Amino acid sequence: MRTTTRLAAFLTAACLAGAVQAADPVKVGFLSTLSGPSAAIGLDIRDAFELAVKLNGGKLGGLPAQVIVADDQMNPDVAKQLIERLLKRDRVDIVTGIVFTNVMLAVAPAVFESKTFLVSANSTPAAYSGEGCSPWFFSTSWQNDGVHEAGGKFMQDSGYKSVVLVAPNYPAGKDALTGFKRFYKGTVIDEIYTKLGQLDYAAELAQIRAARPDAMYVFLPGGMGVNFVKQYVASGLNKTIPLVGPGFSADEDLIKAVGEPMVGMYNTSHWAHDLDNAANKRFVTEFQKAYGRLPTLYASQGYDAAQLIDAAIRDVKGKIEDKDALRKALRAANFKSVRGDFKLNVNGVPIQSYYLRRVVKEPSGRITNKLQATVLSAHPDAYVGACKLK
């Protein structure tokens, strides 16, 4: 499946004008989860990425951009075939997107081997942040542990003495709870690992009820999170056991699905739509104008991915064949991120701040997240120490 954004008109005009050198387009392979219960994530990232390219006049770094979109269906097998096609047939210059870590682990080796840059707009597993770090890997999201570390710190600071943790049984899930426990020093009564893609949490909620913790921290991305929160509210547990989650478990898509019962829920995130900087204001306004909805934090990552690629290509003046130069430019991350301060560490993973958000009901009646505080400032990821790149 691919949608090719071809700017033939632009190219023709450029050629006719003669003033601009006939530039080869930069081919970007956008591999993401666009179907299934968690399709909202991939679709948001795609929408934001395409918006950024559009706002840039259909160009990235001055070169006309050809974005080839592919749907991995959250399936590593399918992803493997698609990446072969993107790398060997379409010969993309950069691969981006990649929502889920199981897909990432399946396709990254092939991307690195073909000496292609991978700018992840979401999945940033420990496997590629520490010892396994690669000079081809970059991320505009957050190391998988990041928001969970902030979550752990927040719950520690809030005085919850005992918690139950829930995460899906896959690498990012395990990363998440590891990160949480790095900063939370209270008692973890139970760690419940659910099946990836599971939708009915009756059994788990019963277990949590029986365990009687002070609070619970839940990492369930996409459709899984929607169902969990809905069922959590339905079971009445929301009256007795508060739920804290990472930002995307309380983001716009969930608010739309669950609505008012979510008011009051705390969540940690590296981005909030009310962050006060010029780039963010423009992003949120344009996104709303183009798509009629508020962006989620996933969208912010997609937008930044496009910006990062744009800045890097501009820095090498369009000479993307010079991979070493392009790498240096990507590492420099010379652009204004929507999250404010943005720096990339030697392993290609962002060093950034994590904020506390809360779901509130605004006077206008709109239910959305509001920025509350900063939990972790300029926080590097926990694995960079093991990375041997300079």
Added chain:
Amino acid sequence: MTALHHSLLPRVALPALALLAAFPLVMQAIDQPFYIVLATRILIFALAASSLNLLIGFGGMVSFGHAAFFGTGAYTVGILMVHGVESAWIAWPAAVLMSALAALLIGAISLHTRGVYFIMITLAFAQMIYYVFVSLKAYGGDDGLTLAGRSQIGFGVDLASDVVFYYVVLAIVATLLVLLGRLVNARFGRALQAIRENETRAQAIGFPAYRYKLACFVLGGAMAGLAGVLIVNQNELASPNLLHWMQSGMLMIMVILGGVGFLYGGALGALVLLLLEETLSEYTIHWQLGVGLVLLAVVLFAPNGLLSLARRRTAGG
């Protein structure tokens, strides 16, 4: 129904083989290396589908759990590699053996049932194997097991090269298809078909039906295991989807599409289905609709599979 002798069709097969041998060279010449990868995949599924055809078409055993053997072969290679065994000479036979063993166990129990119950029980066993592998977190669990690289053959044959891998796969698949042809035309194959047509009569003549069917089941499982070995090497990933019942269904569709009981039925079905997927997905996101419509057309106009059309055109039938 089907003829008793299943010709390997040398007049068609040999030129086809020559074309297949020349294929990578042509692709390299026009700088389209991706299609070598695609062709390799088609060959591997041709093998997998043919192994199921042996069961369904010749043995009369409709197994809905064939993916179990396909996946077991793949996972055996993967697990061995995790433990440092990279040599194909050890891993591949081991994988085929494991699949054969699984087929022996599953077949021994399932063949005591008939009809739809056989279908369901083979499905049940396949699901059990699926859940076992998925629960092994040490070997990837839900995400599958990534291989460090392809198996090592030695003698200067480097499977990491797509072209070399293609030729190895072609050699294996071609050999196995020839062996399959010899098998179904031999006494074993004819006995099997007799059992398929009328088990009571065959039994009365003196063919121990159960033993023949079990042997057939094990052979089919072993063949599928070999296909699994190849697929895990191509993808460098042993994914639980290889064991899923949808995979069993896919293989069955390939067999039915190509022609149940025709020697090249599995291979043709795999070719058509995968090519259809590939070409349609270039034109539209909704390529599955196209595949569905084509399959329905086959049901309506070529109810015994595509190869049955060829038979209709040639004399008699």
Added chain:
Amino acid sequence: MDWILLLEQTLNGLQFGLMLFLLAAGLTLVFGIMDMINLAHGSLYMVGAYLAATLLAYTGSFTVAVLGALAGTALFGALLEVSLLRTLYQRDHLTQVLATFALILIINEGTRIIWGSQALLLNAPDALSGPVELFPGLTYPAYRLLIIGVGLAVAVALYLLVAHTRVGMLVRAGASNREMALTMGVNVKRLFTAVFATGAALSALAGAMLGPLLAVQVGMGESILILAFVVIVIGGIGSIRGALVGALLVGFVDTLGRTLLPMSLRSVLPPMVASNLGPALASILIYVLMAAVLFWRPQGLFPARG
């Protein structure tokens, strides 16, 4: 042993089992009477959920949405039966597998074309989206209680229909001996269409009711289809009573197994082993159950065929 936990899980098992029954009932009748393997049965379940979600978005009434979904899917099922599926009854099972598999692809993709790839929102009515206190200590989601209620009501209605009406008699006759029923002059065509449409409506009901708990998405049918097949094999093909017993069995074994097994394993085995073994055993349990039933009673628990 935490009684509350056990009770809650029993209720969950009941709820799950009753929904499985809705799916299995239609499937077993189609298989039993028309001798047709219908892989697309799960697609009818999906269509029901999608129609319910769409109608809910338009009318805001859950009841209207569910009833509309029932009617719409029944109509869709009837159309399918009359146009395509009717030609498959005479064919062998493999052809039916191929054709109904093709149908799955077509219906899935068609749904994606009409509604998009994202999951649709289907929320339980507000009045029922909270918990109910069954007794001090046990609060249970009101909506799940509704599902249990609806499931039981349908089970009773089906029983009355099949055991105490003329139509039901025809259905039973057709299931136990089709050729004989044909010979006796039963209007086969209309009966078959009616059976199929009813099965479709039941699946749609399951889809619409489960929608708020699960996700209304393309492919939701396939995951539950396999369980439905397991149920009818356990229960006996062609028997509604078998479908009910089979579904409840599967529902209880699966739900209770999922909680009790890992818990009890953890108390006797080291945690690493338990965490690997627990989920695996729990998932395998229903298949082991099916294999066991097939050994003891190869035709299922309540075979319809005389």
